[in-house]
Structures are given as structure tokens and as C-alpha cells.
Amino acid sequence: xxxxxxxxxxxxxxxxxxxxxxxxxxxxxxxxxxxxxxxxxxxxxxxxxxxxxxxxxxxxxxxxxxxxxxxxxxxxxxxxxxxxxxxxxxxxxxxxxxxxxxxxxxxxxxxxxxxxxxxxxxxxxxxxxxxxxxxxxxxxxxxxxxxxxxxxxxxxxx
Amino acid sequence: xxxxxxxxxxxxxxxxxxxxxxxxxxxxxxxxxxxxxxxxxxxxxxxxxxxxxxxxxxxxxxxxxxxxxxxxxxxxxxxxxxxxxxxxxxxxxxxxxxxxxxxxxxxxxxxxxxxxxxxxxxxxxxxxxxxxxxxxxxxxxxxxxxxxxxxxxxxxxxxxxxxxxxxxxxxxxxxxxxxxxxxxxxxxxxxxxxxxxxxxxxxxxxxxxxx
Numbered sequence: 001x002x003x004x005x006x007x008x009x010x011x012x013x014x015x016x017x018x019x020x021x022x023x024x025x026x027x028x029x030x031x032x033x034x035x036x037x038x039x040x041x042x043x044x045x046x047x048x049x050x051x052x053x054x055x056x057x058x059x060x061x062x063x064x065x066x067x068x069x070x071x072x073x074x075x076x077x078x079x080x081x082x083x084x085x086x087x088x089x090x091x092x093x094x095x096x097x098x099x100x101x102x103x104x105x106x107x108x109x110x111x112x113x114x115x116x117x118x119x120x121x122x123x124x125x126x127x128x129x130x131x132x133x134x135x136x137x138x139x140x141x142x143x144x145x146x147x148x149x150x151x152x153x154x155x156x157x158x
Numbered sequence: 159x160x161x162x163x164x165x166x167x168x169x170x171x172x173x174x175x176x177x178x179x180x181x182x183x184x185x186x187x188x189x190x191x192x193x194x195x196x197x198x199x200x201x202x203x204x205x206x207x208x209x210x211x212x213x214x215x216x217x218x219x220x221x222x223x224x225x226x227x228x229x230x231x232x233x234x235x236x237x238x239x240x241x242x243x244x245x246x247x248x249x250x251x252x253x254x255x256x257x258x259x260x261x262x263x264x265x266x267x268x269x270x271x272x273x274x275x276x277x278x279x280x281x282x283x284x285x286x287x288x289x290x291x292x293x294x295x296x297x298x299x300x301x302x303x304x305x306x307x308x309x310x311x312x313x314x315x316x317x318x319x320x321x322x323x324x325x326x327x328x329x330x331x332x333x334x335x336x337x338x339x340x341x342x343x344x345x346x347x348x349x350x351x352x353x354x355x356x357x358x359x360x361x362x363x364x365x366x367x368x369x
Contacts, residue, residue: 035314037307086324089333093227100339103317113339126337129324 032084032106039104043071045142052077054133059125062137064112068119069144072100074111075137077128084108085128092125094139099124112139119143222346229276231332233347235269237296237340238331242318244300249312254319265328276348292345299342 045067052075054060066073079085085108088101097114110126122139224230239259246255259266277292278285304311318338325334341347 033313035307035310037310037314087321087330087334088337089330090336091333093230093336098339099337101337110337111339127333129326129330 032103034105038102038109041071043067043069043073043144045069045144046071046073048073048075052135054128054131054135056131056133059134059136062135063140064137065140065142066112066114067142067144068114068117070113070116072111072113073139074104074109075135076104076107076109077135078107079131082106085130087129089127089129090124091127091134092123092136094122094124096120096122096141097124097139099126101126110135110137112137114139114141222348224348226348230347231336232269232273232276233341234335234338235266235332236273236293237300238318238322238335238338239266239269240293240296241300241315241338241340242322244297244304245312245315245318248301248304249316251316251319254316254323258319258322261323262328262331265331295345296342299345300340303342 043066045065047065049062052060052062054077062075064073064075077085083106084103088108088110090099090101093099094112096118097112100111100113102109102111108128112122112124114122119141122141123137124139125134125136127134224233242255242258246252274286274289277289281288304315307314322331322334325331
């Protein structure tokens with residue numbers, strides 16, 4: 001008993017160091033912060049591909065279906081890690097809506113917001129930095145009913 | 159200036175909010191006296207009333223876009239510059255704003271001139287007043303949207319400085335601004351007659367009252 005107790009006492013500093021190391025490691029890699037405002041106002045109907053991997057060689061094609069209730073529909077993309085892109089450029093504007101490229105946590109989200117009362121087909125393209133990977137998005141906008149308020153949480157299908 | 163909502167943290171100090179236009183003209187360390195700032199209280203009141211009307215009227219919520227892409231880009235770059243100014247002022251990041259202005263000085267200067275030309279067209283001074291009113295309303299609208307974010311405003315929107323400074327060259331500025339959706343729906347772009355009319359009517363009232 002006595003020997004065992006002595007072993008435990010000897011191990012105590014090692015255990016403490018291991019625990020501290022765990023704390024240090026947690027501090028070194030903090031979770032990317034997600035802001036509530038970036039999750040609000042999503043369209044009720046939003047169908048987008050789950051895992052879009054951008055290639056530096058050629059533009060990636062993606063499809064989006066959104067119900068036009070005033071909300072956004074977004075495609076999440078990321079660099080390896082994952083980590084968000086440094087910046088996004090709109091290389092081809094949509095004819096019937098707006099594009100909003102924003103960082104959400106450790107990913108970049110490319111949102112499309114259709115013009116009010118628009119229904120039909122639209123397209124846009126973005127280029128991400130660094131690397132210059134491109135994504136072309138074909139959008140189908142379906143008529144929507146009730147406008148989404150700014151405080152409505154996103155319930156879009158992902 | 160619309161009345162400040164109660165119970166929310168102010169994101170822009172009151173002395174800076176008094177005239178956001180002056181802060182959008184260049185680096186914050188290079189401010190010069192602007193004679194337009196010394197115009198009468200009636201004009202400022204008119205702009206404030208117009209700001210409130212534009213920001214609060216449900217009828218004005220539909221955003222207008224320019225038919226011409228280059229004109230739309232002018233508005234977007236102006237909105238980006240204004241947003242960065244608001245972030246810098248509210249979050250005490252003036253040095254980052256100055257770095258941004260210094261780096262894109264040429265592009266921003268050209269954009270300011272082109273936007274002013276777009277407003278003035280053949281309307282002369284009325285166009286200048288409309289331009290001033292638009293920039294003021296833009297800054298006020300961005301500041302009010304910032305207030306809605308509360309304590310998230312600075313940590314979230316300060317990222318814009320990192321993003322914009324990561325652009326490899328000046329030519330990407332417009333394409334970057336196009337993806338930030340910074341033009342308030344209450345203002346839109348390429349829709350300018352209302353500010354000129356409002357300011358003109360205020361000037362007319364002032365002249366009338368002097369007689």
C-alpha cells in the first residue's frame with residue numbers, strides 16, 4: 001500500500017504536466033468564432049451541395065435551389081484545415097440577385113440573395129484567394145411566400 | 159442623424175458620427191477642413207431628416223441596382239470604403255484604415271471622382287449635394303447596421319481589413335467589394351434624385367426664412 005501510494009505521488013507531477021499540456025494545446029488552436037448574425041436570415045428552401053471541393057485547375061460547378069422569401073442561400077467552402085479563404089472575388093455577377101462572400105467559423109460561405117419577387121434561373125461566379133480557385137454557381141430561384149425577417153434563424157436544408 | 163436606439167452599445171463615438179462624410183475622403187491622419195462642413199444647420203437638418211426617412215421608411219426598402227456594371231462597382235467600392243471607415247472609427251482601428259487608404263489611394267481617388275461625376279452629370283451643384291447626401295446616408299446606414307451587431311461588430315467586421323489587405327493588387331478591389339453586399343437596401347445604387355430634392359427644398363426654406 002505504502003509503495004503504491006509513493007508511486008502515485010511520483011506520477012502526480014507528470015499527470016499535472018500532461019493536463020497542463022492539454023490546456024496549452026487547446027489555447028493554441030482556438031475554435032473559429034461563429035457570429036449569430038451570419039446564421040440568421042437564411043431562406044427556408046435552400047438546397048446546395050454538401051461538400052464542394054474547389055480545384056485550382058478548372059472552375060468547379062455547383063447548383064443551388066432557393067425559395068425566394070427574402071433570405072440567403074449559401075455554399076460553404078474552405079481551404080484544407082479547414083480554414084476560410086483570405087478573400088473572395090465576384091468574377092461574374094448574378095443578373096437577378098446579390099452575392100455575399102463571408103467567413104463563417106472556419107469556412108467561407110458564398111451566399112446568394114435573389115431580387116425581390118424574382119423567380120427563374122440565375123448564374124454567378126466567384127474566385128477565391130489565395131490560389132484563385134473558381135466556382136460557377138447555377139441558381140434556380142423558386143417563388144417564395146413569407147419574407148424572412150432579419151432575426152429568423154436559418155433553417156435551410158444543407 | 160436618426161435618433162440612437164436606447165439600450166444598445168454605441169459603435170461610433172458621437173463626435174465621429176456627426177459628419178461621417180468628412181471621414182470618407184482620405185486617411186484619418188490627413189484630415190483637412192472641409193468647407194462643406196461649415197454650411198448651415200438647415201442643410202444638416204435636411205440631411206438628417208432624409209437619413210431618417212430613408213433608413214426607416216418601409217417603402218424605401220427595395221434595393222436598386224445600376225444597370226451598368228461599372229457604375230454598380232463604383233457604388234460598391236464607395237460602400238466598402240465607408241464600411242471600413244465606420245469599423246475603424248468604432249473599433250479604434252484608424253491605422254488599419256489609413257493603411258487601406260494608402261494602399262488603394264489611386265483606385266479610391268478615381269472611384270470618388272467617377273462617383274461624383276455620376277452624381278453631378280449635368281445637374282451641377284445639385285449633383286454635388288446629392289453626392290454628399292448619399293455618402294452621408296451610406297455612412298449612417300452602415301453605422302446603424304453596426305449597432306445592430308452590438309459587441310460582435312468589432313471582432314466580426316474587423317476581418318474586412320485583413321481580407322482587403324490580402325488582395326494581390328488594386329485591380330481586385332472592385333471584385334472584392336462586389337462580394338460584400340455592403341450597399342444598404344434602403345439606399346440602393348443609381349437612385350439619386352431624392353437626396354438632391356430634399357437638400358434643395360431645405361435650402362429654399364432657408365432662403366425664404368431670411369427674407
